[in-house]
Amino acid sequence: MLKVSHLNKRFGRRDQPAALNDLSFTVEKGEIFGLLGHNGAGKSTALGIMLGMVYPDSGEVSIGGVSVQSRRELAMSKTGAIFESPNFYDYLSGWRNLQVLTAFSGGVTKKEMEEMVEWVGLKERILDKVRTYSHGMRQRLALAQALLPRPEMLLLDEPTDGLDPDGIVEFRKQLFSLRDDFGVTILLNSHLLSEVEKTCDRIVILRKGCKVYEGSCRGLEQETLNYRIEVDQWKPLQRVAGQFGGQVQADEGLLQWPRGKDIALLVSALVEEGVKVRQVTYLQPSLEDLYMKVRQKQGEESG
Amino acid sequence: MMEFFRLLKWELFRMYARPRTYIGFAVFLLVEGLVLFLLSRPSIQRGLQNWIENVAGGFDHFFSGLTLAFILVGGTVFLLGAPFLSLVSGDIVAKESEDGNLRLLLARPVSRLRLLMVKYVACQIYALSLFLFISSSALVVGIIERGWGGGYVVMTPEMPHASVFEWGEGLERFYLMPLFLVVSYLPLTSFAFMLSCMRIKPAAATITTLAVVMADFVLANFPLFPLFKEYRDWFVTPRMQMWVYSQYQDIPWPKVVENWAWLVGIGLTGFVLGWMSFERRDIKS
Numbered sequence: 120m121l122k123v124s125h126l127n128k129r130f131g132r133r134d135q136p137a138a139l140n141d142l143s144f145t146v147e148k149g150e151i152f153g154l155l156g157h158n159g160a161g162k163s164t165a166l167g168i169m170l171g172m173v174y175p176d177s178g179e180v181s182i183g184g185v186s187v188q189s190r191r192e193l194a195m196s197k198t199g200a201i202f203e204s205p206n207f208y209d210y211l212s213g214w215r216n217l218q219v220l221t222a223f224s225g226g227v228t229k230k231e232m233e234e235m236v237e238w239v240g241l242k243e244r245i246l247d248k249v250r251t252y253s254h255g256m257r258q259r260l261a262l263a264q265a266l267l268p269r270p271e272m273l274l275l276d277e278p279t280d281g282l283d284p285d286g287i288v289e290f291r292k293q294l295f296s297l298r299d300d301f302g303v304t305i306l307l308n309s310h311l312l313s314e315v316e317k318t319c320d321r322i323v324i325l326r327k328g329c330k331v332y333e334g335s336c337r338g339l340e341q342e343t344l345n346y347r348i349e350v351d352q353w354k355p356l357q358r359v360a361g362q363f364g365g366q367v368q369a370d371e372g373l374l375q376w377p378r379g380k381d382i383a384l385l386v387s388a389l390v391e392e393g394v395k396v397r398q399v400t401y402l403q404p405s406l407e408d409l410y411m412k413v414r415q416k417q418g419e420e421s422g
Numbered sequence: 423m424m425e426f427f428r429l430l431k432w433e434l435f436r437m438y439a440r441p442r443t444y445i446g447f448a449v450f451l452l453v454e455g456l457v458l459f460l461l462s463r464p465s466i467q468r469g470l471q472n473w474i475e476n477v478a479g480g481f482d483h484f485f486s487g488l489t490l491a492f493i494l495v496g497g498t499v500f501l502l503g504a505p506f507l508s509l510v511s512g513d514i515v516a517k518e519s520e521d522g523n524l525r526l527l528l529a530r531p532v533s534r535l536r537l538l539m540v541k542y543v544a545c546q547i548y549a550l551s552l553f554l555f556i557s558s559s560a561l562v563v564g565i566i567e568r569g570w571g572g573g574y575v576v577m578t579p580e581m582p583h584a585s586v587f588e589w590g591e592g593l594e595r596f597y598l599m600p601l602f603l604v605v606s607y608l609p610l611t612s613f614a615f616m617l618s619c620m621r622i623k624p625a626a627a628t629i630t631t632l633a634v635v636m637a638d639f640v641l642a643n644f645p646l647f648p649l650f651k652e653y654r655d656w657f658v659t660p661r662m663q664m665w666v667y668s669q670y671q672d673i674p675w676p677k678v679v680e681n682w683a684w685l686v687g688i689g690l691t692g693f694v695l696g697w698m699s700f701e702r703r704d705i706k707s
Contacts, residue, residue: 130704163706164706167704167705167706170525170528170529171528172525172528172529172704172705172706173704173705173706174702174704191531191533192531192532192533193531195529195530195531195532196531198529199529200525200526200529202522202525202526204522206521206522206523206526207523207526208436208439208440208523210439210440210441211436211439215435215439218432219432219435219436220526220527220530222428222429222431222432223429223527223530223531223532224530224531225425225531226428264526265529274529
């Protein structure tokens with residue numbers, strides 16, 4: 120559905136580092152695909168090129184077999200997009216905003232608009248001025264405009280930024296529904312690892328404009344999970360954890376625990392030994408950890 | 423073509439739904455009120471009476487609603503025409519870019535050229551509506567002050583002599599003025615539009631346009647620069663005075679066509695340069 124081929128882009132002078140360096144990947148029809156990377160990794164530049172708003176120095180993007188660089192309008196007729204900060208014409212109502220924006224796609228019927236407004240849950244407030252909307256409501260309006268008229272491909276730039284936990288869960292459900300019920304292919308651009316893990320089938324990780332990983336999120340799973348642990352006696356902890364294959368760094372209060380084993384086993388064993396367990400907290404791996412993991416993997420593969 | 427007009431309809435809808443669009447209209451009304459107040463001062467009334475009696479005859483007949491309206495329009499357009507048109511034209515692309523709305527539009531299946539054409543035409547329609555509003559509001563004030571009917575006498579520094587009309591023909595000439603004004607201001611609106619298409623803040627587009635127009639006006643007209651006098655035709659602001667031709671007793675059509683060609687040419691050049699800049703730009707947050 121989306122094919123990104125050898126994209127290169129450099130902003131400014133030639134001695135500036137490249138924003139994108141030979142980026143290639145493919146998103147299959149019906150997939151939710153994650154583009155992951157730190158701020159400045161090149162995600163927004165890649166998205167800009169996919170939308171024909173940024174010109175690549177070389178390379179090409181095609182959506183549904185249509186080149187964005189040579190036939191942008193046709194490619195965009197299959198595409199919807201949401202940007203990180205959903206900006207609208209604040210002095211107009213949500214409904215008027217939808218009318219204005221869909222006019223650029225040849226217009227949609229009133230019925231289609233009403234259905235979409237209801238689907239995103241904005242029916243009650245759609246006639247209010249956008250300036251009175253919360254961030255979550257703006258995001259829902261952004262989703263509505265991106266889905267009118269029905270696109271085959273949805274490009275999302277940091278769509279959950281600034282949403283509260285309820286909003287994030289709701290948004291994720293909507294993405295699954297779009298894929299499962301309407302067959303929409305989705306590319307999600309984010310620096311939130313946890314969000315990408317929960318949503319995407321496959322991911323690409325970008326670092327300084329270069330692709331460092333492409334594959335499933337599970338491919339990045341580590342063999343051990345990290346926990347912060349606080350107990351009153353460290354020696355029994357080291358012994359008991361060792362029996363399960365875990366390792367303890369007592370000076371930092373860190374526990375490396377084998378993936379697939381329930382941490383409750385350790386806690387109950389410690390309690391039986393008379394150890395007081397004050398805290399066990401799972402440490403979410405950071406993007407940096409993932410990069411390290413990816414680098415380590417690449418090093419191992421190259422021998 | 424239908425597609426173009428549909429986009430134009432929504433562009434105009436957005437423009438006229440925006441509160442700041444009406445700042446210009448409100449300020450023009452205030453300035454018209456101010457000019458009217460100044461005209462009611464006895465010394466100015468006496469001067470006006472002497473002038474009208476000298477060039478046209480009966481003061482009561484020729485100091486009509488139309489004559490008063492022309493004085494109001496001349497004064498307000500001279501003071502405020504350039505700032506407000508450069509404000510709207512300088513805003514039209516740059517403000518959307520600054521607000522982040524441009525990316526929403528360009529994520530749609532529309533070419534950059536079509537988007538700019540829609541916006542450019544909307545600018546010219548805004549200019550026409552502003553001039554029509556100024557003329558009509560001035561005429562309403564004039565009629566309230568001096569009543570319906572009478573003669574129409576016009577004289578500006580650019581005119582060789584005063585033009586004198588009766589009410590009907592005067593009304594036609596009066597309403598030719600907004601059309602001529604739109605063409606006269608094409609270089610200004612197009613220059614502001616061109617800057618707006620570049621990677622620039624909206625305020626910078628407006629201020630740069632005003633600075634360039636002021637510099638052109640000073641160099642072309644200021645007596646300290648007599649050397650420039652023979653090159654006056656090379657400047658733009660003298661050609662922007664061509665709207666006055668619509669009020670000549672006999673409209674000098676060859677001169678009108680010559681100036682229109684210049685003004686439209688300069689306007690289109692501004693549009694094309696703006697488009698070329700916009701087409702090459704990376705649109706990014």
